[in-house]
Amino acid sequence: MWAIARMELKKTVQDKGLWFWTFILPIVFIVAFVAIFSGEENASYQEIVTQIIPGYTIMFAFFIMISMVIVFVKDRERGMVARIASTPISVYQYFFGKWVPFMILVLVQIAVLFSFGVIVNDLPLGDPLALLVLSLALAFIVTGWGMAMAVIVKTENMGIALTQVLALGGALLGGLWMPVEFMPEFVQTISQSLPQYWALQGYKDILLSGSDITDIWINLLFLIVAGAGGMGLALLFYPRFLGHSRS
Template identity: 30%
Template sequence: MLLYKLWRSFIKEILLLKRDIGGIVIIFVMPLLLIVTITLIQDSTFKNLEGSKIPIIFIDNDKSEVSKNIKGELENSKTFQLLTNFNEKSAQDAVFAGDYQMAIVIPENLTKDLNSNIDSKVQAIVSSFGLEGDSAKTKIEAPKAKEIHLYFDPATNAGFKNSVMNSVNKMVFEIENKKIYKAFQDQLGTTENLDENKNLISFKEITPKKGEMDIMPNSVQHNVPAWTLFAIFFIVVPLSINLVKEKSQGTNVRARISPTPYFVHILGKTFTYLIICIIQFLLMVAVGVFLFPYMDLPAFDVSGKMFQLITVTLFAGLAAIGFGVLLGTIADTQEQSAPFGATSVVVLAAIGGIWVPVFLMPEFMQTVAKFSPMNWGLNAYYDIILRNSGIGGIAKELAFLFLFYLATVAISIFYERKQNAV
């Protein structure tokens, strides 16, 4: 008998949705448009990590060994494309006008002054030990330090600036290091062959692999789970509206006086919208797997991960349904539930890492993000897609999502009983 009542409640929800064309558009069409649009926009940003080069201005006033080494390092990098048809004034104007991200200006006599500075310091060190090389017959006066000028577009973020300055500092340090070795060889008259190009300590990035291929994050791996979550939580809007309609049309009164418990009414909505969440997820995955490759975007790889991904979808759906039930129970009119539901979903998405990665947020907002159910769902998706975790690895996030559902439904039932107590 209970199953029959649950079935009838399910049928009722389906009929309500069929009459709400706008709600169906919100639930299914809008997320598909969002995932395609946002992924196309963001793909170029992710491709910067895969070989797309940023044009920058490079002005070489030294035209000697050091500047050629710096230019060679920049040209061999996978980040920059060098433009050289500028002088310092025109480069400054172009960068400050926002035409280019940055300009690098190498000063005159950089190589000559660097060699003189190193020779002077090495000669002083050798002399302090009482060792005089053949080349240390006259004292060399150290010239003033040279400055490499870096111009940045005022709109350039601090992270890019720091990255470029660190790269230039590293190149200059390596050049100085090689020249110091050479200067000591000259001062001491040694003929030992020092391997100038070999660092004693180096870095090697270890990345996850699939077979022989490195697994590199891309825009699709972020946007498919992120916008799936956004779509799932946007069911809050039609769900809360339907609950408000039931109150205004007296349907909830019939539900209260019927022998069917109120929690069965809630379970009927839960099962209905869980099915919708699964359909949303499958549509998003279909776009990622089949449509994106035709749009010159990476395909979304779900091989061996579908069970885990569907599990996360179910628990994220429960959290969204619980929130929608709570909002629809508390709201008195559609004018309250619709705008508040839409706004709250956008806020949860913003603080949950859907729009901006959590690690880029201020420390306070990173703490706030830990309380967003969207962040729990997104972390669970990331663990599966990027870190190859199983169900055990995402158990904490699943538990949080389920407890969120239980808490919101419990509050809804308590509020409903209190409001209708005689």
Template identity: 30%
Template sequence: FQDQLGTTEDLENKSLITFKEITPNKGKEEVMPNSVQHNVPAWALFAIFFIVVPLSINLVKEKSQGTSVRIRTSPTPYYIHILGKTLTYLIICVIQFLLMVAVGIWIFPLMDLPQFDVTGKMFHLLIVTLFAGLAAIGFGVLIGTVSDTQEQSAPFGATSVVVLAAIGGIWVPVFLMPEFMQKIAQFSPMNWGLNAYYDIILRNSGIGEIAKELIFLFLFYIAMVTISLLYERKQNAV
């Protein structure tokens, strides 16, 4: 058969199929997440950021019902109102995360999937959740502030969250993306949160090792809220 092909290569000992295994790494350390270790934090982040939709709708509804006018005329500064919403929705974000963790611990094993292990990691995971929740809330505040109707805030909020999830590694892990997409993913707050979760779950990292991601998430929140307050002040300037 080899003579008929006109080749002298030993096809019996030569591999006809090759593959390249790609693993996520941090420095020289390679760690492969299983399906549960990826999906639990990824979908928890997706749920956290989808709080953008109800939050932005709530802010638009306040404007349409005149509630925002009463808030601005009260002696309480407007930023206190934003901080109140931040605290309320932050609690919801934590509840969403805990529910997703519960699914990973008790439901996934019933589906013959690995159990999500949070032994000794829960405190650090909650810290990341709080900062990711802040980033999501800040984004929702901005959308709700610049939108005039619910028809504007709801579709744009949902679409933007889906886009951030797509480029941030929520659906497809970033290490499986093309190189140019991996660079784009670095600008997604969901990617910052997911990397922080990965560092804790896969590498047992402490707060010091994920400080960069936490700072990025907090600065994102500060930037979104600051822009919202400036926009609100400009719109209502006499």
């Protein structure tokens, strides 16, 4: 199990393209949109940075699902899944070994982007414990859904397309690009069914209002339950995934 995790983490660190999508591009977006909207008269600078920085952090966190799909599909096509299944390693150990490196990567991504916001944009952090727990919950749902998609989809292209729908569609409807309050009422209703909405509102409550864990428990519960649902789907569809693996 830990050998799988170490191998996957090593491959992740060596993937320069992944580092670009995970860190460089989000920072470019944050800098650009803070500069564009910093002159907005109807909102304070603090309100702008607490909307944009967490918003784009959440959006780009979902793109880790593309990397997860690619890794699992390659393992299936190369027969790695079938070979591992013939060893004493259980499906839970296999999933855990694959899941841990991506969980770490998302947490590092969140830490880097928020640190950038603190240093460059004076982003307030609020309660550190609440911020850490919410970030863990965000990383859990992103990787949980990534595991499910990686096992369910048949091709890399299908996984990439679905990830873009989830990431960009969720960003639009979940209020990551603009405050939900500015949207029509029916869109606001849809937003409340999306994890992006609950993650962003949790971050804004912590950063702007100084909320602690007890104040954002609903946000945490939604993200954790949704992430557990993704993990459950991954386990449910694993036999079919294994059946399609090359021997």
